[in-house]
Amino acid sequence: MSSSQWTSVPRNFPSSGFKLLDSSLHIEEETLPTYEAQKYYPIQQGEVLNNRYQVLAKLGYGVTSTVWFGRDLVNSSYVALKIYVTGEKRDDELNIYRHLNSVEVEHPGKRFIRKLFDHFIITGPHGQHICLVHEPLGISASELLEWIPGKAVTLEDMKVCIRQLLVVLDFLHSVAGVIHTDLQLKNLLLPTPKPEALSNFEEEEIRIPSARKVLQDRTIYMSSRFPPGDGLPLLSDFGEARFSNEKHNEDIMPNPYRAPEVILRASWDYKVDIWNVAMVAWDIVSSSTLIKGRNPDGIFDDRVHLAELVALLGCPPPSFCERSHLSSVFWDDSGTWKGLAPIPDITFESLAANIRGEDKDGFLRWIRRALQWNPSDRPTALELLYDEWLMQGLEQGKREGTSKP
Template identity: 75%
Template sequence: MFSSQWTSSPRKFPPPSIDVLDPSLKIEEETLPTYRPEKYYPIYQGEVLHDRYQVLAKLGYGVTSTVWFGLDLLDSKYVAVKIYVTGQGRNRELDIYNRINSVESDHPGKRFIRRLLDHFSITGPHGQHVCLVHELLGISSSELMEWTPGHAMTLEDLKPVIRQLLVVLDFLHSVARVIHTDLQLKNLLLPAPEPKALSSRTIYLSSFPPTGRGLPLLCDFGEARFGDDEHHEDIMPNPYRAPEVIIRSSWDYKVDIWNVAMIAWDIVSPCTLINGKNQDGVFDDRNHLAELVALLGSPPPHFRQRSHLSSAFWDESGSWKGSAPIPDQTLESLASNITGEDKEGFLRWLRRALRWNPEDRPTALDLLYDEWMMQGLKMRGKGDAAKA
């Protein structure tokens, strides 16, 4: 039924031609260990949500939601609709966006966060589903790296991306008081292609993979936390976890600083900095910490005193107990394939962020104005770095 407020008519889809699959074959969200079908909204292609957003295609899925390519029938533009599973209670991501949007600030970092355009709830067979409507963006940086020769960029290509990310983090930490906790390449989305307007018609630029110009925007605040609170939760993807998270200690904004270094490494190296798997191929905290000891040296006493779990890995003098072998590797040896100028400067910058004690890590602004990060940037004034 056509709504009088719509400026676009809903797309019409032909009757689906469905191949019945073997029910034992799991696909997409069905492969997740926590998957329960009744928690996900049973959407169908062409469905109009909230009398406004028509679902056209699936973009992705996860433990807490599915994401859909949609058409805003009211404003005649494409959007991304995130439909959460039931049983979420208060929606953390919506609360975080409300905090971000309530901040009146001209800080440039706010511009590089994916915008929340709308939100609403729908009722499914098993309860309520919170829906978030975001601006449509392009592919993720992790997908871009898959198509990049050698799966790595140069140190020169790295700097603009990390500069912008640090500007975003300065806004989140110092102005909005938000900790992202889940910084990784898949949560940095490139802009969508811009249409080219002519006098008589609109020509859309061809693009494969679909992406536009510009640096990636930060998205996915589903695991973000308010910085005003004290936190002990288990967060972050396994290889990216900061050491205070591994030993179940309290954590704060500085987990994001640790993650910036991990993202930077993933951009310039085809191999991850941390493997963390034991002989059975299972990610293991003992192997993770053993690798950190190889890369960073033994942790200082103050770090070991943060949690009683430290005694499982180090003795009273700080010596490694040998619960997993310390690999024979260094940052320098792992960085042998990194290309670009001043690799030594990059490793020094990396070590500033990868410190055992979170209080020893610099702020986002400190990392941004590091001598190595500023090399190659022509600045008329200090504030220009935030616009680079």
């Protein structure tokens, strides 16, 4: 595509005026324990990818990708560009999105999943990189909570977000046959900021470009603070998602959020998302995760994790222990904890002491309903959504909404 076909002309970025960081310091993706420089595409600010998308600013990074704010020069619109590292099986997320886009059943949950606009492959010095083009959503729920006093909201405010997330999970589980496996606050993104906020963000990046460190073969940019957006968060990042019609026993989920069947390397299904959504709900109303899981040396330890679960849930039923041969490592034949780590003196009630809002007892009952040892004992997304506690306040909110001018 020639530049004459562009409906939007690429911007020129200044070659000076930015903060140059010490090249000996590790920043951003370099701080990840698995970082290998050659796996990441050495992007340059202002670069035009696929003859269409100009890279404007860095939004974030991870083990499998970096994410950038960009402009679609054909449509004169803003996008988010997720550039994967090199390596095998990096098309998993793309395949999930293709499947989700092919589902034609009308379901409200589909509207609250981040949209994929386009995808393409770029070739770097060390191989090919898949690039996904998404709608440019706002900051994550985890970033938003950092701005809130106490880094937590009330139970009433949490309910609205969790209801929407459960609607999404009902779509994924009952219609699309997809398990997300990675529900956490950083993967819940606020809606797209207003056009003027995005435009101002672009202009500010040109006026004061991001700090960076310049190396011989690449430049590492600092991520920019993106505008927040307004409304309930959408579900993003399907990089670890799985199809539910396949058998699974792989290690998934962030450490503190792992369902017990995942810890014990047993087979798992879509009910891991139900366990996960309870953990996310807890994170929204509490400044600390429900599970700590670290031993005295500060290392995450399955023995400590399971001891905490025993303290909160009691010992698992025999039917759960039969799911994995590893159960015998932690419990004896009668289901008694072997004491590989001390059972802490904690309860849901003690951990919830600082949670704000009405009917805390109802919330803890709802949490217990989702956090069951046996996956089959956990409710479906729809059953959890229609729980009496979670529905409280919904009708009142509707009445208040209709009474406003």
